[in-house]
Amino acid sequence: MLLCFAAARDAVYMLPPDKLARAIHLSHARTLAHFGGTAWTALILWMLVRMRLGEFIRNWAARFSKRAWVQGLLSAPIWLLILTALDLPASLFMEHVYRAYGISVESWGLWLSDFAKSSVLTLIVGTLAFSALYALMRWSKRRWWLWFWILAIPCEAVAVFVVPIMIDPLFDHFSPLMKSDPALVDQLERVAARGHLNISPDRMFVMDASRKVTAPNAYVTGFGASKRIVVWDTTIQEVPADEILAIYGHEQGHYVLHHIYLGMLFSFAVMLVFFWIAYRMLLWMVHRFGAGWHITSPEDWASLGLILLLVTVLGFLAEPVGNAFSRWEEHSADVYGQEVIHGLVADPQAVCARSFQRLGELWLDSPDPNPLLVFWSYNHPSVSDRVRFAAGYDPWAPGQHPKYVAR
Numbered sequence: 135m136l137l138c139f140a141a142a143r144d145a146v147y148m149l150p151p152d153k154l155a156r157a158i159h160l161s162h163a164r165t166l167a168h169f170g171g172t173a174w175t176a177l178i179l180w181m182l183v184r185m186r187l188g189e190f191i192r193n194w195a196a197r198f199s200k201r202a203w204v205q206g207l208l209s210a211p212i213w214l215l216i217l218t219a220l221d222l223p224a225s226l227f228m229e230h231v232y233r234a235y236g237i238s239v240e241s242w243g244l245w246l247s248d249f250a251k252s253s254v255l256t257l258i259v260g261t262l263a264f265s266a267l268y269a270l271m272r273w274s275k276r277r278w279w280l281w282f283w284i285l286a287i288p289c290e291a292v293a294v295f296v297v298p299i300m301i302d303p304l305f306d307h308f309s310p311l312m313k314s315d316p317a318l319v320d321q322l323e324r325v326a327a328r329g330h331l332n333i334s335p336d337r338m339f340v341m342d343a344s345r346k347v348t349a350p351n352a353y354v355t356g357f358g359a360s361k362r363i364v365v366w367d368t369t370i371q372e373v374p375a376d377e378i379l380a381i382y383g384h385e386q387g388h389y390v391l392h393h394i395y396l397g398m399l400f401s402f403a404v405m406l407v408f409f410w411i412a413y414r415m416l417l418w419m420v421h422r423f424g425a426g427w428h429i430t431s432p433e434d435w436a437s438l439g440l441i442l443l444l445v446t447v448l449g450f451l452a453e454p455v456g457n458a459f460s461r462w463e464e465h466s467a468d469v470y471g472q473e474v475i476h477g478l479v480a481d482p483q484a485v486c487a488r489s490f491q492r493l494g495e496l497w498l499d500s501p502d503p504n505p506l507l508v509f510w511s512y513n514h515p516s517v518s519d520r521v522r523f524a525a526g527y528d529p530w531a532p533g534q535h536p537k538y539v540a541r
C-alpha cells in the first residue's frame with residue numbers, strides 16, 4: 135500500500151512503478167476497446183445498410199410469411215446476432231488483457247459460457263423489444279416513439295426487479311451473507327443502525343466472484359422486494375475489516391439515498407429525448423436515403439440495421455450524460471459512506487482513503503486519467519479524486535455539518 139500521508143489531508147493515490155505501467159496500459163486498452171469497438175460496430179453496420187442487407191433479410195423472411203410480426207421474429211434475431219458478433223472482438227481483447235494482468239482468473243470455457251448466455255438473453259429481449267417497436271411503428275407512424283417510451287417504463291421497472299432474482303444467478307452464485315459470515319453481518323448491522331436503517335440480513339448476499347476475478351467489489355441492485363446489497367467474496371478475502379465497513383457504508387448510501395429509483399427516473403427522462411431524436415433521424419434518413427438502400431418506410435423491417443446503427447451512435451453520444459449522473463450518485467454515496475462509519479472505525483478519513491487506494495491497486499486504476507476520458511466514460515469519479523476527497527472530508531470537525539448522517 136503506497137498511500138502517502140504527510141497529514142491525512144494530503145493523501146494521494148499512487149501506484150508502485152510496475153503497477154503504474156500496467157494501469158496505464160490497461161487504461162489504453164479499455165479506451166481502445168470501448169471507442170474503437172464502437173467505431174468498428176458503427177462502421178460495419180453502416181456498410182451493411184449501404185449494401186442493402188436489410189432488404190435481403192426482409193425478403194428472405196417474407197418468403198416464410200406475409201405477416202409483418204412473423205417477419206420480425208425471423209429478421210430481428212439475425213441482426214442481433216450480427217451485433218453480438220461485432221462486439222465479440224473487443225470483448226475477447228479485454229478478457230485477454232484482464233487475464234494477462236491477473237485481474238481475471240476464469241477459464242475460457244467459463245467466459246464463453248457467460249458470453250453465450252448473455253447473447254441468448256440479448257436475442258430474446260431484443261427480439262421482443264423490436265417486435266413491439268415495429269408493431270407500434272405500424273400502428274402510429276407519428277407517435278410511435280412516445281408509445282414505445284410509455285411501454286418501456288413498466289418494462290424497465292420489471293427488469294430492474296427481476297435481474298437480481300432471475301438473471302444474475304444465471305452467471306454467478308449468490309448466498310446469504312448470514313450463512314457464510316454471521317460475524318460480518320453483525321458488523322454491517324452496526325453501520326445500518328448508525329444510519330438508522332432497518333435492513334434485514336436476508337437482503338445481504340455474498341457472490342462467488344473469486345472463481346472469475348481477483349479484485350473486490352460490492353453493489354446495490356434490485357427494486358422493491360428484490361432490493362439488496364451484494365458483496366463479492368473477493369472483498370471479504372482481500373480487504374481488512376474496517377475498510378469493508380467503509381465499502382459497505384458506501385453501498386448503504388446507494389440503498390438509503392434511493393439511487394436505483396433515482397437512476398430509473400433519470401433513465402426515463404433520457405430515454406424520452408433519445409427516442410424522439412432517434413425518431414426524427416430515422417424519418418430523415420429513410421426519406422433521404424431510403425430509395426438507395428431499398429428501405430420503403432421506417433416500419434419496413436429492412437430498416438432494422440439502420441435503427442441499430444442509430445442506437446449505437448446515439449447511445450455512444452448519450453454516454454457522458456448517463457456517466458455524469460452516475461458519478462454524482464457515486465460521490466453522494468462516498469459522502470454518506472464516510473459519514474456513516476464515523477464513530478465505528480478509528481479514523482474514517484484514513485480508512486476510506488485506504489479502501490479507495492486498495493481498490494485502485496487491485497483493479498489497476500490509472501492515477502491520472504485523461505479528463506475527457508473521465509467525462510465520457512467513467513461511471514465513478516477517478517480513484518485519485520475519491521482518495522483526495524476522502525482524506526479531506528471531515529464534517530465532524532468544529533463548525534462543519536454532516537450532509538446525510540446526523541451526529
Ligand SMILES: [Zn+2]
Pocket residue numbers: 384385388464467
Ligand atoms: Zn457505488
